Amino acid sequence: MVRFRIPGFLRTFTAGQAEVAIERAPSTVGDALAALCALHPGVRDRVTDETGKVRPHVNIFVGVENIRWTGGLATPVPEGAEITIVPAVSGG
Amino acid sequence: MVETRHVSVKDGDVLLLVGTMKGAFLFRSNAQRKRWEMAGPYFAGQAVYALAYDGRAGRRRLWAGTGSEHWGPTLSSSDDFGRTWDTPEKTRVRFPEETGAAVKRIWQVRPGRADEPGTLYCGVEPAALFVTRDDGASWSLDRGLYDHPHRPRWLPGGGGLCLHTIVPDPGRRDRMFVAISTAGVYRTDDGGATWRPRNTGVRAEYQPDKYPEFGQCVHKIVQHPARPERLFLQNHWGLYRSDDAGDSWHDIANGVPSDFGFAMEIHPHDPETVYILPIESDAFRCTPEGKLRVYRTRDAGRSWEALTKGLPQKNALETVLRAAMSADPMNPAGIYFGTRNGQLWASANGGASWTAAAQGLPAIVCVKAYRVGEPKGARGGTSAARASTRPRAAKRTRVRGAASAARRRGTKPKARAMKAKKR
Numbered sequence: 356m357v358r359f360r361i362p363g364f365l366r367t368f369t370a371g372q373a374e375v376a377i378e379r380a381p382s383t384v385g386d387a388l389a390a391l392c393a394l395h396p397g398v399r400d401r402v403t404d405e406t407g408k409v410r411p412h413v414n415i416f417v418g419v420e421n422i423r424w425t426g427g428l429a430t431p432v433p434e435g436a437e438i439t440i441v442p443a444v445s446g447g
Numbered sequence: 448m449v450e451t452r453h454v455s456v457k458d459g460d461v462l463l464l465v466g467t468m469k470g471a472f473l474f475r476s477n478a479q480r481k482r483w484e485m486a487g488p489y490f491a492g493q494a495v496y497a498l499a500y501d502g503r504a505g506r507r508r509l510w511a512g513t514g515s516e517h518w519g520p521t522l523s524s525s526d527d528f529g530r531t532w533d534t535p536e537k538t539r540v541r542f543p544e545e546t547g548a549a550v551k552r553i554w555q556v557r558p559g560r561a562d563e564p565g566t567l568y569c570g571v572e573p574a575a576l577f578v579t580r581d582d583g584a585s586w587s588l589d590r591g592l593y594d595h596p597h598r599p600r601w602l603p604g605g606g607g608l609c610l611h612t613i614v615p616d617p618g619r620r621d622r623m624f625v626a627i628s629t630a631g632v633y634r635t636d637d638g639g640a641t642w643r644p645r646n647t648g649v650r651a652e653y654q655p656d657k658y659p660e661f662g663q664c665v666h667k668i669v670q671h672p673a674r675p676e677r678l679f680l681q682n683h684w685g686l687y688r689s690d691d692a693g694d695s696w697h698d699i700a701n702g703v704p705s706d707f708g709f710a711m712e713i714h715p716h717d718p719e720t721v722y723i724l725p726i727e728s729d730a731f732r733c734t735p736e737g738k739l740r741v742y743r744t745r746d747a748g749r750s751w752e753a754l755t756k757g758l759p760q761k762n763a764l765e766t767v768l769r770a771a772m773s774a775d776p777m778n779p780a781g782i783y784f785g786t787r788n789g790q791l792w793a794s795a796n797g798g799a800s801w802t803a804a805a806q807g808l809p810a811i812v813c814v815k816a817y818r819v820g821e822p823k824g825a826r827g828g829t830s831a832a833r834a835s836t837r838p839r840a841a842k843r844t845r846v847r848g849a850a851s852a853a854r855r856r857g858t859k860p861k862a863r864a865m866k867a868k869k870r
Contacts, residue, residue, distance in 0.1 A: 400537055405542050
């Protein structure tokens with residue numbers, strides 16, 4: 356099992372849940388995200404664009420590691436990991 | 448948490464939809480248009496470049512093209528004047544997978560002609576046109592324009608490579624104009640299957656070839672339904688008129704302090720009357736001489752006059768963007784514009800005098816004016832179209848906030864008439 360931590364904006368699409376557990380152990384962040392989006396389809400287009408790329412101002416962490424530096428959506432996910440979706444610091 | 452206020456809107460009211468860099472606002476007034484009640488912010492924190500009201504076929508629907516810097520663009524609608532907005536799980540306007548493209552920003556939502564009430568158009572960045580024929584339930588990319596051989600040579604302007612203006616010809620069902628920065632004006636005469644550049648005579652100041660076939664940075668085009676062969680164009684340097692549906696353009700910058708600008712609007716009842724808001728230059732994008740002046744022609748561009756009564760004429764370094772000026776359909780016509788400094792100005796007499804409907808808003812990027820209720824000719828649609836329902840695959844979301852509306856009185860700066868500066 357892995358657990359997603361959901362930021363405030365996305366909770367509109369997760370029935371208000373701040374945490375969502377994925378029971379079937381995914382092997383990568385991409386697999387985990389697909390499982391999350393199967394449960395809560397509205398998450399997909401907010402986290403990724405139509406091409407499947409993670410939006411530039413959205414960060415995903417496995418534990419404390421940003422997946423941008425660990426292989427992107429191909430980053431392995433260990434059993435019991437906590438995956439955090441965070442809006443990047445940007446804008447004005 | 449910001450509190451969202453709402454207003455009750457009745458048929459016959461005049462409605463201003465105001466998009467800002469940090470949310471959308473709604474202003475309502477009665478036909479006198481002396482006081483404005485403000486509602487919002489909706490989509491607080493998001494940039495709202497595109498707003499529209501669709502009153503065709505008995506609807507009372509708002510459309511909003513919103514953009515979160517984090518979570519991307521979304522096209523939402525409301526059938527209760529902003530109290531609730533639908534939140535589509537799957538974004539409505541999206542490029543087909545094989546294009547490899549992704550929508551960056553929604554620049555315009557444009558309801559189609561009165562007699563095709565299920566049709567709406569949407570212009571986006573990267574420059575592309577989307578259309579729905581089923582009242583927003585499904586949208587498709589106009590492949591004729593997207594696959595245009597010129598496309599690889601279109602370049603982004605300061606706001607990105609955006610399709611920002613859509614003008615469906617009221618008389619010819621298959622004809623439509625679009626304006627793209629930086630590509631110019633393109634026209635289809637076959638319902639979007641093929642598109643031709645229509646930029647002859649429009650100067651491209653920033654290119655070695657000053658009059659290329661395409662590549663002009665057009666900022667806005669307007670057309671009057673009573674005279675659809677005639678269009679006006681505000682360019683990135685240059686003010687033009689076409690009397691042949693864009694086949695050729697002619698300079699009409701006669702007596703304006705600058706022919707650089709973004710915003711342009713046509714009078715709802717007079718095809719000879721057009722409003723612009725000149726900006727000093729592309730380097731210093733503010734009103735010339737610190738004077739906030741709307742310029743109006745009443746003879747199709749042969750001459751222009753400054754409209755200044757009620758507008759600040761000292762230290763007013765303002766910028767008014769391309770979608771931030773609009774006219775209501777009333778008589779006398781209401782003219783409205785919003786500035787990057789968050790001022791919303793209103794005239795209920797065709798521009799003769801102005802009052803501030805609001806000040807202190809976030810940077811305004813979009814102003815659209817409407818009269819609520821059935822527009823003339825809107826009943827021309829089919830019964831099937833009239834029976835159309837809300838867009839599918841959308842979840843209605845309650846917008847939190849007080850139900851009571853707060854009335855906001857505009858301030859009225861000292862009026863000061865100015866004569867047009869002649870060049």
